[in-house]
Amino acid sequence: MNIQQLSNETGIGVDALRIWERRYGFPAPERDTRGFRIYSAEQVDELRLVKTLLDHGRRPGKIFALSAAERRDLVAQLVTSDSTSDQGLRKLVEEGSPSRISAELTARRNELGLEAFVVDVALPLLQLLDHGWTMGRINVAREHLVSDRLEELLKRELSAEEDNGERPQVLFLTLSGERHKLGLLLAATLFKQAGVAPLWLNEELPLSEIPALADELQVAGVALSFSSHYSPRQAREDLGLLRRSLSPRIRLIAGGQSVHQLPSLKDLIISTDLQQIPQLVKRHFLHPLKG
Amino acid sequence: MNIQQLSNETGIGVDALRIWERRYGFPAPERDTRGFRIYSAEQVDELRLVKTLLDHGRRPGKIFALSAAERRDLVAQLVTSDSTSDQGLRKLVEEGSPSRISAELTARRNELGLEAFVVDVALPLLQLLDHGWTMGRINVAREHLVSDRLEELLKRELSAEEDNGERPQVLFLTLSGERHKLGLLLAATLFKQAGVAPLWLNEELPLSEIPALADELQVAGVALSFSSHYSPRQAREDLGLLRRSLSPRIRLIAGGQSVHQLPSLKDLIISTDLQQIPQLVKRHFLHPLKG
């Protein structure tokens, strides 16, 4: 695998890969006849672990000071503890066929109702996927297979017709560079359940486009999420800028890893817990004066 | 805008941008205090046009020999869909509300049937969006708003239950780094209409994961698309590698800009025309012995 492909697969920049080799001597790929780097499958796996550690806030200097085994242990420690006791769910993730997965998820959704499904099935499922993937228990393909079925189900819920037409509209989207959308999708589903009309924008949008769009669509709020891939600093800066350029009557809601320990900004709603979304919606959208 | 952002927006590689400046003196961006390139909005627009010309087969040497006005004229000439006579569609793109867009698209789909809808509405719509965007007529937000509604509709078609269970399964996906999925989604819809059972993977997948997945799912084929953002060179290499690592009985289908002028590989089906998908499916999937 060449350096460009590796960069695509891991999300680590080409320049970073080269300078790590210069400074830390790792990764040290083979070279082809032209002197071009060729990375082995083992190096790719190793770099995936490195990326996970980076996403959890460790710095390269520390990471490369560890042995491969120590890195593995550390990752195991950091990744959300694998305490999901739902064996059915685990089995589904590890070996279910696409149609089995869809069927099982749909069955659970109907049995539990949407709200309980999101909190007790969808969220644990995401954690299971995340954990299984970083530890190498399940491969990327498997992860996508499962998460795509969940996404399909949730999107269907989102686009289903509602009873009345006078709900406040809320725009759900991610900024350019933020590719993790499933968490936000869970939130959007709960928002809908709680009484708003979610408008889901699937594609990432440059910050500068948002104020005009929100204005044009006359939404009551804009909800964003920032996964661990997004630097917290950047998230804070973006949210500040967005708050200032957005009309004051439009509520701004942020969620996701990178926003958990954010010093709260003025007129910014931070949502760290899916379970509190119903209250959040009531307070900020349905009975705004009582809040 | 810095060089990395520009590269993301235009799909032109960072190295290409720098070497064009070295060789042709264009683009010649301002520099900040550190000597870093800063591209102006005009240069970004200009480079979008350049990219369009490249995608139409012109070579940089020729492109940069032209004046800005000549380039604009040439693009106007080359871009097909300005001739889309469907004024309703154009108006919808430029000023329809999300719900209006969804309603209109659904109405047309029901009126025309799926096949005609894809060919006569969805495809022209994509071209209209692409054209409007390259010429600066519509902004990113608007483009996403419209394309997301179309995506929603098509996904619903894809996940709708079919009559019988014995269709050959085909896996639809894009490789890591390829983010344009709508063209492939149109194709998948037509594949379904023509009698295969499409399995849509929404998230990009590393090449190396595909053979095992295809095997596990027992699919009859794998379909990929490569937009103009994907370098044709890379596309060819990837397809060659995939062909070699995929079980020979699994058909491999490729589509998209970057694959149009590809010297045909052995045992690779290249699909450049949506209209021919029904025949393609018949020949390769339904009556494979007659082909």
Place this chain on the structure above:
DNA sequence: ATACAACTTTGTCTAGGACAAAAATGAATA
């Protein structure tokens, strides 16, 4: 404990060079 200054780490940019692959050109042949 908190604030501030000094130091260290890090990734993204810079420049210019090399070279294979693709495209264009030209010459020779059918």
Place this chain on the structure above:
DNA sequence: TATTCATTTTTGTCCTAGACAAAGTTGTAT
């Protein structure tokens, strides 16, 4: 005239190595 083949030109992706601001860490003084 059309087709093949060899040569030349064009082109983008990789290479090395250096610079520096921004982010993170440490140490000191309040």
